[in-house]
Amino acid sequence: MTDETHVEWREWGAAAFDEAERDGKPVLLFLTATWCDDCHEMAAETFGEPRIAANVNDGFVPIRVDVDRRPRVRERYNMGGFPSTVFTTPSGDLISGATYLAPDGFRRILDRVRETWDAKGAEAGRVPRALAGNDTPDGPVGDYIEEHLAGQLESQWDSEFAGWGDDAKFPMPRTVEFALKRDRYMATQTLDAVNRNLVDDDGGVFRYAAARDWSDPAREKLLADNAGALRAFANAYLHTGDETYRDVADGIHGFLRESLWSGFAFGGSVGPDGDRVDLTGYAGGNALAADALLTLYAYTDDDDARTSAEDALSFLRDDLVDDGRVVHFRDRDGAETAGEAGTTSSADAAGAADGAGSDLLADAARVTTAFCAAEQTLGEGLGTARRVADRAVDVLGDEAAFRDGPATGAGLLDRPLRPIDGSVEFADALVDLAALTGDDDYRERAREAVGAFAGATERMGAQVAGFGAVAARLTRRPLVVDVGAPAGSDLHRAALRVADHEKVVVPASDRAPDGAATLRGRDAAPADSPDELMRHVAAATE
Secondary structure, three states, X not given: OOOOOOOOOEOOOHHHHHHHHHHOOOEEEEEEOOOOHHHHHHHHHOOOOHHHHHHHHHHOEEEEEEOOOOHHHHHHHOOOOOOEEEEEOOOOOEEEEEOOOOHHHHHHHHHHHHHHHHHHHHHHOEOOHHHOOOOOOOOOOOHHHHHHHHHHHHXXXXXXXXXXXXOOEOOOHHHHHHHHHHOHHHHHHHHHHHHHHOEOOOOOEOOEEOOOOOOOEEOOEEHHHHHHHHHHHHHHHHHHOOHHHHHHHXXXXXXXXXXXXXXXXXXXXXXXXXXXXXXXXOHHHHHHHHHHHHHHHHHXXXXXXHHHHHHHHHHHHHHHEEOOEEEOOEOOOOOEEOOOOOOEOOOHHHOOOOOOOEOXXXXXXXXXXXXHHHHHHHOOXXXXXXXXXXXXXXXXXXXXXXXXXXXOOOHHHHOOOOOHHHHHHHHHHHHHHHHHHOOHHHHHHHHHHHHOOHHHHHHOOHHHHHHHHHHHHHHOOXXXXXXXXXXXXXHHHHHXXXXXXXXXXXXXXXXXXXXXXXXXXXXXXXXXXHHHHHXXXXXXXX
């Protein structure tokens, strides 16, 4: 961060909270991001104001947190957007918070927090409900989950402008992919709106549109968002054969390579004006990019997409994955970070304890997915996928719903958070892994994770349609194509092009005769040619 400020920011960590406890002061957390314009504006205009900075320095222990580097801190203290301005007790319990605050607004909340602290002290804090240790709303995994979320596609559909909801519009790639198999019109109309309104001249996709009609885009471009959009457009190409969707996917790939490739990894984001590029190589983002690029390669034989995917996979394998343990990112000297850019510490000290290092659920889920995709398309990657998944189940799977990371660290990090989105991503990866390995224990573990939230199905909307997708994969017979031929063969390539993006393809499978392909668990003879395989798939899925 280069914004001019007079605040004496501390690093996130136990030392800052210990200081607050020792000095009897509340903590001010400022959650920010490299790509966030409002964050930089507030840093310069609000915290750059000398009297405000003096008040903060005198009465609080101020900590600035990069939310991309510390996702566990982000999820516990996010006030609904960034920046997030958060006041806590020395133990990390929440006193008050807001998003962007101009100088006058900040002065007012500062005075209120000071009064509250003087009156109540540590008793002024509270623990958010999601961290209170309550059981997740479990229930049976059945067809009703898919049916409900398919109904939400219709009830939340914006028939005038496309997309779901009547406010700001997000690309929502997981919802689009769910819709591709349930209501293709909605999926393609939404992708068309994204293409018209959120795709920049360089091929990158803006984060969202502030208005219902997809106007007023937030112009920052994040790796994770672009990877998700790339995969959704590639899957739309698979289902429709419309070259427009392939062209958009190709354009996003071009943006990733030209604007975010650092020489060894894909960086995290580009700011709204094409500046403030964060070239940090995050595990989850690079895994999402690899998965999306392999999806594009599977349907098109695009060697450039394959090369980019292999580059990201190599970075993950060589730099961030160690015997199943996934490191969120490393600083340039190879160490895992303990703070903001430019500060480092040793491996495990920077990991579970500070919310930045290793064994994060989203990273494990996405890396498992990426290497499962590599196994399906390239014929290699299963060993890495299995080691990462096994470690995540062991470290994070103490209950049916997975924890987002180790329940240790400063502030509220020692309280387990069990996010539905991370559990869904990991469950989906485990379903792939079960098909690739033949080990149904992975599938049953995925069922447990989905069941941990099934009791809340009636409260779910289209935004979490991915929950319905993985539930459907668990409640119906999966489409698994075993190919008795190596990756890259004509039969294998045909299997990858079967028009169902939720299928699993197993190259060089010992479950199929040499030179033939079979549909696992289906009453169909082995297929000796691509045309015969397509006929068998059509008959089996009628």
